[in-house]
Amino acid sequence: MNILVCFKTVPDLEMLDDQDWVIDKNHQIDTSFLKPSLDIYDESALEIALTLLDASEKVKVPIELNALTIDGPGATPVLKTLKALRFKRVVRIDSQDDLRFKPRAIASVLTQYVRKQAPQDVLLLGRQTSVSENAKTHLLTAEMLGWPCITQVAGIELVDRSHLTVTSQVDEAWLQQRIQTPCVLSVGDAPNTYMRVPTLKDRMHHGKRPVETLSIGDFQLPEETEKLIDLEVTRHARPGILIQGETPEKKARKLYEVYLKERLQLL
């Protein structure tokens, strides 16, 4: 079973101070000084894929794990980590274009890659990235491929060469479904899926193999049907009054007496 995990690196936006949130005339926010790291949902998708690889020997279903990102060279350290973690093909489609709000273009590239270059049985993606929050790429990819899609996936188990058991979150329940591949699976909040760290030995043995690089210019990009026209920073400021006191106990008493007591009586 060939599994392709599509992922994105993003800046840690929580590292930005209030004054860093400046939008320029091209609708850009400068995050170039922040170290890119895996998007949280994509990280879960990668770890879930690795657990499938762990299980593949036990259930005697051979698996080939592949990973792909559309990004600049800044993603290279993450790609090398994935190599060290035994992803077989690790591909970067080189792009310096602003694809933040172009989920249709990204879905189209993924579709063309799967159809023309590297056939897959399962596509695994995070549900949305923190920067664009499009939450559409997995769905559009499924539509373009003509494959079914399951969203909010939290766990996957191998059944046989063409079936998986997928656990996903639906409104107020966990849903467990045995499904037939091919399919697109979009990972949501999946507990306990922080990505493992490769050993030094694995880094030495596998991490130095080259990353495949393709050019976005080799793919056709469709027009988006939704055009970004404005960005506006949202401010959340409240007074942020610091409660002073010599000890935490004294601060707690002041909190109760001055700020909570009356409010609690109104509940």
Add this chain to the structure above:
Amino acid sequence: MIFKGILNGCSTNIASQAEELNAFIGQHLRSVDTTGSTIIFYSREDQKNALLGLTPTASVQLVRITRYQPENILEAIKTLEKEDRTELYVFPSGFEGSEIAVRLAFRLKGSSLVQVKQIQCSNEKLIAKKAVYASHVLASFQLTKKPYCVSLAKGGTDSQPIVKQDRMTVTELDMTHLHQDRFIKDSQSTPFKPARDLTRARFLVIGGNGIHSHENTQKLQRIAESIGADFGVSRPVAMHVWAPMHRLIGVSGAMTKADICLVAGVSGAAAFYAGIEKSKFIVAINKDIRAPIVKSADVAIIDDYKAVMNELYRIFHENKDTRFGEENETF
């Protein structure tokens, strides 16, 4: 503009979907030249009368299906679309609404946007706003092709109770023959453990990554409950499995509006803050004065949360506001 609201009558949260849709229609679709109707999908015959009381428009289509599976819903809406020219489809917040909005727009060659907070519509165009950059930024998009398919953002509008329509036009359709979901071989559903609805909590204590362990999470929950508060957690706590997913607060979980919201060990990432920003009074307890939550709170204590919560427990006990009497539930 001809619009349709789509509701999932198979879901246990149908009432909140309907109230959310009602509020959105009231805010954005009553002031312009619009004609609207509602499609409610349902699976049990005995639901019908109750569902008719949950429609925000005078015109409603009740569509019976075997179960709410996205492929079947898409096929059903496509079939209905042949009979009229809907220009705007509005889906409720939540996972299924977003999925169907995007896939439907693709199949009908329209445009889509998910997690929408506001729209401005005319006969010529639709502009929709949604949060991006982890809820730090509000983005405006112009949707260029009809039909426009949007799903609502969680907590984007205050819910608006439904007033039953005097004169309703009801049409019924049976689409139980649809089985577009053959890739699913079998399935079973496990409901989350019943919990109080955190969106309705008036006094809320929330623990974040700074509480460091499953044991501490449980202790904080016991203190919260003993002082009469509901208990929620930020995403890292749920991801570490220190607390179950149904206690999650933020864009992935509950969007709350408590009278008092006390957050301990939470850094205050914007995606979390969106889940408490409608609180009347926010208290942050954090060791780090630079944590974003400090500036986003009404008051803050910069100190160890354990000592502060222990003392709050004692104070509540002195004032006989605790539920557990003499039992020591503190850290």
